[in-house]
Amino acid sequence: MHSQDPGTDPRDPGPLGARLSLRSMGHFGSLTVVGTGFLVAGQITPESLSAVKAADHFFFLVAEPATRLFLESQHPGAESLHNSFWEGRPRQQAYDEIVERLLAPVRKGRDVCVAFYGHPGVFVYSSHEAIRRARAEGLAAQMLPGISAEDCLFADLEIDPAADGCQSFEATDFLVRERVFDPCSGLVLWQIGALGVITYHLHDLWNARGVDYLVQVLGRHYPLEHGVVVYEATHYPVCDPLIQRTNLGALAKSTINTHSTLWVPPLAKRAVDAAMLARLEASAGLA
Numbered sequence: 236m237h238s239q240d241p242g243t244d245p246r247d248p249g250p251l252g253a254r255l256s257l258r259s260m261g262h263f264g265s266l267t268v269v270g271t272g273f274l275v276a277g278q279i280t281p282e283s284l285s286a287v288k289a290a291d292h293f294f295f296l297v298a299e300p301a302t303r304l305f306l307e308s309q310h311p312g313a314e315s316l317h318n319s320f321w322e323g324r325p326r327q328q329a330y331d332e333i334v335e336r337l338l339a340p341v342r343k344g345r346d347v348c349v350a351f352y353g354h355p356g357v358f359v360y361s362s363h364e365a366i367r368r369a370r371a372e373g374l375a376a377q378m379l380p381g382i383s384a385e386d387c388l389f390a391d392l393e394i395d396p397a398a399d400g401c402q403s404f405e406a407t408d409f410l411v412r413e414r415v416f417d418p419c420s421g422l423v424l425w426q427i428g429a430l431g432v433i434t435y436h437l438h439d440l441w442n443a444r445g446v447d448y449l450v451q452v453l454g455r456h457y458p459l460e461h462g463v464v465v466y467e468a469t470h471y472p473v474c475d476p477l478i479q480r481t482n483l484g485a486l487a488k489s490t491i492n493t494h495s496t497l498w499v500p501p502l503a504k505r506a507v508d509a510a511m512l513a514r515l516e517a518s519a520g521l522a
């Protein structure tokens with residue numbers, strides 16, 4: 236089913252949308268990837284909600300039931316992707332299956348929208364891969380921005396990443412690739428509850444001992460007394476975020492789960508290179 240008149244179709248985003256929908260640009264058979272943020276209906280952008288409503292086929296993968304109910308109320312055919320995951324299944328298999336589930340209706344000329352929680356392009360393999368494959372097949376695809384866990388972290392912990400810089404790594408990647416980073420800038424580590432685990436599980440913390448390795452490695456760069464925060468954005472407007480302030484040495488005693496993100500504040504301020512500053516000021520005509 237496709238809109239003939241974008242102005243009168245109630246599912247069409249209309250002129251206030253931030254960008255033209257793929258359908259209004261004349262694409263039939265398209266993929267639009269959106270994010271729901273973390274607050275049921277509170278953090279999905281108007282642009283993304285318009286894309287959900289306008290889709291012929293709508294899929295979603297979210298972290299809790301209230302968002303699921305909200306999304307089901309926005310599209311009569313809303314289909315959850317959760318059944319691609321089960322205990323012990325290699326996650327990569329599930330991700331690849333999701334890509335194919337998304338693309339199958341697009342190949343039949345349907346306008347498909349998929350919603351992932353948070354930002355749809357932040358630590359979401361299937362969204363990027365589906366867009367890559369769609370484009371490779373000559374199909375239209377786009378991603379709309381959303382609110383990520385890191386965005387919520389900056390707001391809830393009142394951190395301005397401009398103050399000292401901020402580095403963001405997937406925690407297993409950080410360990411196994413020995414990522415080079417600056418402890419005098421902030422550090423965000425994602426997926427600290429799933430260190431080294433490539434399968435899907437129903438329980439909350441997938442590798443408790445992995446946290447000990449993380450502490451060992453971070454302990455080479457920070458004192459064990461260095462304060463850190465295990466952070467969990469709230470999914471519900473009536474609940475506060477979970478902010479566990481501890482120190483690095485006691486990290487393993489915190490409640491960590493697969494939704495936890497670790498914030499490691501910067502050590503000391505880096506000294507300013509006065510010669511570089513002078514050169515810059517001179518180049519701007521200030522000196």
Ligand SMILES: C[S@@+](CC[C@H](N)C(=O)[O-])C[C@H]1O[C@@H](n2cnc3c(N)ncnc32)[C@H](O)[C@@H]1O
Nearest residue numbers: 353354357358383384425426467468493495496
């Ligand atoms: C597969 S990634 C999904 C990220 C998501 N797309 C986003 O934009 O935030 C899962 C990781 O995101 C982070 N995360 C997910 N839910 C979170 C929450 N409620 N609070 C803080 N971090 C969260 C955790 O680091 C978790 O291991």
